[in-house]
Amino acid sequence: MADERKKLVELKGLDITFNAGKSNETKAVQNASFDIYEGETFGLVGESGSGKTTIGRAIMKLYEPTGGQILFEGEDLAKLKKRNKLSKFRQAVQMIFQDPQASLDLRMKVKDIVAEGIDVNHLAKNDADRAKQVEDLLEIVGLNRDHSSRYPHEFSGGQRQRIGIARALAVQPKFIIADEPISALDVSIQAQVVNLMKELQQKQGLTYLFIAHDLSMVKYISDRIGVMHWGKMVEIGLADEVYNHPLHDYTRSLLSSIPVPDPTVEEQRVPIVYDPTAELDGRDRQMIEIAPQHFVWAAEDEIAMYQERAREFGLID
Numbered sequence: 001m002a003d004e005r006k007k008l009v010e011l012k013g014l015d016i017t018f019n020a021g022k023s024n025e026t027k028a029v030q031n032a033s034f035d036i037y038e039g040e041t042f043g044l045v046g047e048s049g050s051g052k053t054t055i056g057r058a059i060m061k062l063y064e065p066t067g068g069q070i071l072f073e074g075e076d077l078a079k080l081k082k083r084n085k086l087s088k089f090r091q092a093v094q095m096i097f098q099d100p101q102a103s104l105d106l107r108m109k110v111k112d113i114v115a116e117g118i119d120v121n122h123l124a125k126n127d128a129d130r131a132k133q134v135e136d137l138l139e140i141v142g143l144n145r146d147h148s149s150r151y152p153h154e155f156s157g158g159q160r161q162r163i164g165i166a167r168a169l170a171v172q173p174k175f176i177i178a179d180e181p182i183s184a185l186d187v188s189i190q191a192q193v194v195n196l197m198k199e200l201q202q203k204q205g206l207t208y209l210f211i212a213h214d215l216s217m218v219k220y221i222s223d224r225i226g227v228m229h230w231g232k233m234v235e236i237g238l239a240d241e242v243y244n245h246p247l248h249d250y251t252r253s254l255l256s257s258i259p260v261p262d263p264t265v266e267e268q269r270v271p272i273v274y275d276p277t278a279e280l281d282g283r284d285r286q287m288i289e290i291a292p293q294h295f296v297w298a299a300e301d302e303i304a305m306y307q308e309r310a311r312e313f314g315l316i317d
């Protein structure tokens, strides 16, 4: 059955190479293809340097693709050149960063930080309207209206991330790229910020790309998950399915490295070691749909092995 959900973002064979042709050439993203549907959260996981941030920044149109395409609402970003279209795009796509301390200008008052996008896009009728919009936004993210005249250093890490979220929401975006938005926060605060993001998504119909290295947190917020390794997508599927029934060895190794709180289970946990050199055998690999909506980066003669795994998990007959 054809998937009838609307695709907001489409990556089609995206390549991003830095310093092409030089001795320090880095193929940060290689042949990545996936769609992000309107209203969903797509979680992107992988270890440091796997290319997650590069994908996020490419979707923000901060990097030009070396190869392939990125479509936003069906339009090729590379062809988006007219000023009014570009500014509409820049409004529609916002980013939330890992370290709220580093991403907020500490010399600016909260109201001016939050209103940055309002000012750039001329979204306030006058000063009073601007102040009201800022206060409403602070309330929406769970802060106090009269926090607007304070400075970022007067807030905790979790509150600063809420300021970052208010700043992103100020321009009424459709799509938010959250790059490790909770990694710098205390564990006790992480769930609060994730819950706020979920609540905002429901109320405002937002679509998220949620980037993280911690698969267990990504699983909680995501509808679907893409796993990256060395610039390549190796597995894509529904969040629960990728988490509970990983098919690719790299995903299995990521999951088996997460400690289990139950000491008896933890004692028996055998971490799976992934041998990345297996990928360097020169064989042609593609994303193959092994089970419905569950794709694995596989060579022709590996398909049967993945199908067998999927069968053992009860994903296919």
Ligand SMILES: Nc1ncnc2c1ncn2[C@@H]1O[C@H](COP(=O)(O)OP(=O)(O)OP(=O)(O)O)[C@@H](O)[C@H]1O
Pocket (backbone or CB within 6 Å): 018, 019, 026, 027, 028, 046, 047, 048, 049, 050, 051, 052, 053, 054, 055, 213
């Ligand atoms: N502007 C750049 N110029 C050159 N190389 C870059 C640039 N940005 C990223 N890279 C390289 O591209 C690769 C992918 O980096 P990227 O930041 O996308 O990974 P990541 O998965 O987001 O890692 P992290 O979790 O550490 O942010 C890395 O080898 C990185 O060093």
